Amino acid sequence: MTGQRRIEDLLREFAPQVLAALVRRYGQFDACEDAVQEALLAATLQWPSQGVPERPRAWLLTVASRALVDAWRADSARRRRESVAAFDPAGTGPAAGLAVQPGGDFAGADRDDTLALLLLCCHPALSPPSQLALTLRAVGGLTTAQIAAAFLVPEATIAKRIVRAKQRIRDAGARFELPAQPQRTERLGVVLHVLYLIFNEGYTTSSGPALQRTDLIAEAIRLTRLLHRLLPDEAEVAGLLALMLLTDARRGARTDADGRIVPLADQQRDLWDTAAIAEGQAILTRTLGTGPVGPYQIQAAIAALHDEASTAETTDWPQILALYDVLTAVAPGPVVTLSRAVALAHVRGPRSGLALLGTLDTDERMAHTHRLEAVRAHLLEQVGDTATAQDSYLRAAKMTASLPEQRYLELRAARLHQPAPPASPADRPDQPPRTTGAGTPNEARGRP
Amino acid sequence: MKYMIMMFGGLGAATQNRSPEWIAGMHELLMKLDTELKESGECVASDALADPSQAKTVRFTGGAPVPTDGPFAEVKESLAGYWIVEVDEERALQIASQVVGYTEYPMEVRRIMDHSAQP
Numbered sequence: 001m002t003g004q005r006r007i008e009d010l011l012r013e014f015a016p017q018v019l020a021a022l023v024r025r026y027g028q029f030d031a032c033e034d035a036v037q038e039a040l041l042a043a044t045l046q047w048p049s050q051g052v053p054e055r056p057r058a059w060l061l062t063v064a065s066r067a068l069v070d071a072w073r074a075d076s077a078r079r080r081r082e083s084v085a086a087f088d089p090a091g092t093g094p095a096a097g098l099a100v101q102p103g104g105d106f107a108g109a110d111r112d113d114t115l116a117l118l119l120l121c122c123h124p125a126l127s128p129p130s131q132l133a134l135t136l137r138a139v140g141g142l143t144t145a146q147i148a149a150a151f152l153v154p155e156a157t158i159a160k161r162i163v164r165a166k167q168r169i170r171d172a173g174a175r176f177e178l179p180a181q182p183q184r185t186e187r188l189g190v191v192l193h194v195l196y197l198i199f200n201e202g203y204t205t206s207s208g209p210a211l212q213r214t215d216l217i218a219e220a221i222r223l224t225r226l227l228h229r230l231l232p233d234e235a236e237v238a239g240l241l242a243l244m245l246l247t248d249a250r251r252g253a254r255t256d257a258d259g260r261i262v263p264l265a266d267q268q269r270d271l272w273d274t275a276a277i278a279e280g281q282a283i284l285t286r287t288l289g290t291g292p293v294g295p296y297q298i299q300a301a302i303a304a305l306h307d308e309a310s311t312a313e314t315t316d317w318p319q320i321l322a323l324y325d326v327l328t329a330v331a332p333g334p335v336v337t338l339s340r341a342v343a344l345a346h347v348r349g350p351r352s353g354l355a356l357l358g359t360l361d362t363d364e365r366m367a368h369t370h371r372l373e374a375v376r377a378h379l380l381e382q383v384g385d386t387a388t389a390q391d392s393y394l395r396a397a398k399m400t401a402s403l404p405e406q407r408y409l410e411l412r413a414a415r416l417h418q419p420a421p422p423a424s425p426a427d428r429p430d431q432p433p434r435t436t437g438a439g440t441p442n443e444a445r446g447r448p
Numbered sequence: 449m450k451y452m453i454m455m456f457g458g459l460g461a462a463t464q465n466r467s468p469e470w471i472a473g474m475h476e477l478l479m480k481l482d483t484e485l486k487e488s489g490e491c492v493a494s495d496a497l498a499d500p501s502q503a504k505t506v507r508f509t510g511g512a513p514v515p516t517d518g519p520f521a522e523v524k525e526s527l528a529g530y531w532i533v534e535v536d537e538e539r540a541l542q543i544a545s546q547v548v549g550y551t552e553y554p555m556e557v558r559r560i561m562d563h564s565a566q567p
Contacts, residue, residue: 258476398459398499406499407475410459414468 007047010056011040012222015141018060020113022068023176029120030166031071032064033138039064040141114139115230116178118223121165122191125172130165131194132201133158139226140219150216151201188231192240192296195224199244203251204402217248228283235291238283239300245280246303249273261408265312277307295331298323317346334363338371341379350382370399374409381416390416450492450560451540453531455547458500458523462553477550485533485543496529532560 015036022032039060053059121135133151136142144162148155179187202216224241231237253267262268284300302323309315324340337360345353357376366372377392393413400406463471485491500519503526507514519526533540537557544555 259479260475394460398501401498403496406459410463411468411471411475414463414466414471417465417468 004048007044007052010052011043011060012141014057014060015040016114016117016139018057018064019138020117020176021061022064023117024113025065026068027176028068029169029176030163031068033166035064035068035071036060037137037143038067040143112178114226116176118191118227119178119184119187120169120174120176122187122194123169123172123174124187124190125168125174126165128194128197130161130168131190132198133161134165135194135223136198136219137162140223142219146215150213188234188237191227192236195220195227196240196244196296198223199248203247214251217244217251220244221248233291235287236294236296238287239294239297242280242283242287243296243300243303245276245283246300246307249276249280249307255404259404261404263408264306267312269310272307277304280304280307293326293330295327298327298330302327315346317343321347334360334365335371338366338375342375345379345382350379353379354383368399370396370405370409373399374405377409377412381412386416449536450532450534451537452558452560453533453540453544454556454558455528455530455553456525456556457528457553458526461524461528462551474551477547481543481546482531485531490533490535490539492532492534494529494531497527500526500528 018039019032019036022036023029026032042063043056043060047053047056118135118139121138122131126134133147136147136150137144142150144159145155148158151158178184198216199220202213202218202220221241221244224237224244228234228237228241249272250264250267252273253269253271254262256262280300281304284297284304288297288301302320305316305320305323321340321343324336324343327336328340337356341353341356341360344356354376357372357379360366360372373392373396377389377396380389380392383389390413393409393416397406397409397413400409463474466474482491482494485494500521500523503519504515504517505520507516531543533543535543537559540557544557548555
């Protein structure tokens with residue numbers, strides 16, 4: 001079993017390197033990607049019984065090249081010419097200004113190649129679901145079936161998504177190369193976003209078989225680690241890796257045995273992963289102050305403060321609030337305001353938090369998320385406004401598209417339920433919220 | 449044979465005035481049953497739908513399709529979730545009965561049509 005695991009790890013490590021080498025040699029990203037998948041499959045079938053070849057990378061490269069030639073023979077010459085033109089290998093040049101660290105796992109060219117591959121898979125012309133799928137397959141070395149299982153969609157859907165993504169890359173005339181600055185930083189931002197999406201996909205959705213979801217988290221962390229090795233001086237890459245580690249460290253305590261959500265304040269903190277916390281903290285300490293401070297570093301610093309508190313009561317909320325102030329300055333947005341309101345409520349009391357939430361009521365971007373109502377419900381409950389809090393919980397429960405969150409919110413609402421005098425027949429909880437103008441909105445919007 | 453077992457009602461339709469313990473028990477029953485059906489291989493697909501208050505209905509109005517807020521049916525009759533199971537009718541009814549026995553809220557069991565053209 002461990003041998004099987006070792007082979008899988010080996011294949012996943014080599015997958016992007018072999019693909020990059022192939023693309024460098026032949027152009028035609030899409031055909032090369034298919035060929036590498038075939039080689040990986042062959043290795044998965046042969047290596048466990050016949051043993052790992054002495055030079056596994058060269059083995060994969062040979063098998064993939066052969067698969068590519070076979071595919072070409074079967075293909076029309078016309079299509080080949082088109083594709084080669086689109087992926088002109090002559091247009092690729094070594095990356096200028098890219099720091100190549102000596103003594104790493106990669107030779108300089110491999111280093112640039114893997115990065116170029118990531119940039120290509122996260123090409124801005126692709127939709128986020130396509131970016132995710134293509135990155136996981138081409139760079140992560142996952143099979144279509146594994147990706148499909150992780151996203152809980154049929155395998156054919158992922159297969160089509162990947163085919164279309166590769167077509168789109170070709171149509172966009174994307175090149176297998178590292179773009180020059182400032183475009184490179186911009187494209188790197190997209191890569192970080194895609195990696196964070198993969199992480200969140202695994203982290204926030206607890207529906208479906210738990211194992212497959214945690215695989216996505218592990219894969220996101222593995223790929224971010226890889227990127228951090230390629231670009232050790234990029235502070236935001238380090239920040240994202242730290243953020244993932246410091247967040248994922250709490251996974252074991254986030255849900256109970258029945259899969260129900262446990263809020264941060266109620267989590268059993270001895271279930272947190274201390275090794276992951278230590279690693280995240282170390283990365284963060286190394287990074288902060290070395291480059292421009294960005295949203296991932298700030299969010300990681302906030303996560304670190306939560307992780308450092310041995311009880312919910314000893315959480316350093318004033319410091320967290322200060323970091324949210326920084327985050328508001330660097331990357332303002334309604335979601336940041338929402339989190340800041342929680343911190344504010346802890347530092348200055350729930351009414352201050354509610355007042356800040358009130359500023360979001362007219363924000364169109366919050367119209368379709370349950371989070372505003374969920375946070376408001378918690379704060380109203382703290383203030384002691386039970387009836388309004390219950391309304392808010394129910395409204396949030398109706399708005400969420402996450403089943404575990406809906407169940408959590410529904411239970412919170414039911415807990416506040418008081419055996420009230422019989423309501424009028426028309427006054428059913430399954431009806432849209434009454435618009436009497438009283439209650440929640442006034443409470444939240446009104447007083448500062 | 450495939451059957452679709454359907455649950456109806458928005459949030460609160462079946463849980464109105466129930467205790468937190470009762471609601472937790474219902475969640476547990478649904479999750480357990482879902483796991484069982486998946487592990488036994490009987491479940492082909494299952495999903496819960498977001499609350500009908502979030503639904504939009506597209507109607508042909510004034511010569512053009514126009515989306516409006518809200519579900520087509522009454523909230524109580526609006527689809528809330530479903531299982532598609534590959535079983536005989538008796539078993540499909542048995543599955544539905546397990547849920548209705550707890551929630552006291554009706555469910556519908558519908559045969560899914562075949563794509564094959566066998567007589």
